[in-house]
Amino acid sequence: MRKVILDVDTGSDDAIAIMTAVLNPELDVLGICTVNGNRSIDNTTENTLRVVEHIGAKVPVHRGCALPMVVSLTKGRRECVPFAGQKDKKEDVHGDFMPLPAATIHCEKEDAVSWTVRTLMESEGDISLIAVGPLTNVAMALRIQPEIANKIDKIYIMGGGWHEQNITPAAEFNFWIDPEAAKIVMNSGVDIVLVPLDATHAGAISIHVAEELAQCDAPAAQLAAKLIAKRLDGYNNWQPMKDMTTVPIHDALAVCAAINMDVLEDVHFVNVDVDCSGGVCDGQSVCDMEAKDKAAQPNVHVALNANRELFEKMLLEALTKKI
Numbered sequence: 001m002r003k004v005i006l007d008v009d010t011g012s013d014d015a016i017a018i019m020t021a022v023l024n025p026e027l028d029v030l031g032i033c034t035v036n037g038n039r040s041i042d043n044t045t046e047n048t049l050r051v052v053e054h055i056g057a058k059v060p061v062h063r064g065c066a067l068p069m070v071v072s073l074t075k076g077r078r079e080c081v082p083f084a085g086q087k088d089k090k091e092d093v094h095g096d097f098m099p100l101p102a103a104t105i106h107c108e109k110e111d112a113v114s115w116t117v118r119t120l121m122e123s124e125g126d127i128s129l130i131a132v133g134p135l136t137n138v139a140m141a142l143r144i145q146p147e148i149a150n151k152i153d154k155i156y157i158m159g160g161g162w163h164e165q166n167i168t169p170a171a172e173f174n175f176w177i178d179p180e181a182a183k184i185v186m187n188s189g190v191d192i193v194l195v196p197l198d199a200t201h202a203g204a205i206s207i208h209v210a211e212e213l214a215q216c217d218a219p220a221a222q223l224a225a226k227l228i229a230k231r232l233d234g235y236n237n238w239q240p241m242k243d244m245t246t247v248p249i250h251d252a253l254a255v256c257a258a259i260n261m262d263v264l265e266d267v268h269f270v271n272v273d274v275d276c277s278g279g280v281c282d283g284q285s286v287c288d289m290e291a292k293d294k295a296a297q298p299n300v301h302v303a304l305n306a307n308r309e310l311f312e313k314m315l316l317e318a319l320t321k322k323i
Helices: 012-023 041-054 112-121 136-144 146-150 173-177 179-186 197-202 207-214 219-238 250-259 308-319
Strands: 002-008 027-034 127-131 152-158 192-195 264-274 285-288 300-306
Touching (some): 002 012, 012 027, 012 041, 012 219, 012 308, 027 112, 027 250, 041 219, 112 136, 127 136, 127 250, 146 152, 192 250, 192 264, 197 250, 197 264, 207 219
Parallel strands (some): 127 152, 152 192
Antiparallel strands (some): 264 285
């Protein structure tokens, strides 16, 4: 079993990612860290607890950073956090809370950043991170204890985009929420696999997956079926895919990559930087696919495509299990 730490801002695709990771026998989820992003830290933490309790998992949840590192300090740089740029909340694919009862379990006393640093420093360098929200927790951990860079086996990140963007004409949501954090992580020297929008859109799953999950009585399958259907409605209203019977489950693809890299295709080892200048390209992931900057060394494995058939198979295998 591969030891992993999940870092999430739990909305609908994070919830599916959590369940996929916890229910896959190849992953040992040591803990789940929450961060501000899709919703406030109160909501993302509550949503995470609801999902963990719903599937009967015994995985500790640690509450993380409530705000980005610096982006919200400059007046006018963001209208608000995290909903700036979202014109109509009715189109949102997440909702404020998971469609589950309020959690009766609680998060751990130790905050996410401190726990991550301690856990990595006490490890043998055999823990990977799967970060599928803004990278604030991970960047703060690297700032507090830079030595953890040598203790992280690999970081799988859902974030950024080369040709695809979603929150602005230049940026993907997770990187846009905390560009400074994304830049710190990209330049950390850790072995990074980046799963950007290009790959998640290419791997958009069919609504038939939700229909198949709905036929299974496993708690994860039932919840995932509802969330996928909600995401499909949201995307068809907000950001229609070329095939409107498909929808991306961004964060779960990063989890599946940590299980089997064959789910990613067209992977390039290139230099990736992040614009945090505050201008119109704020939060843009700059992927130097043609090595135009001769002084910039490759630092990130970037996937531009995905194996949809394998992705759907992995989701069905995990989400139909019970604990």
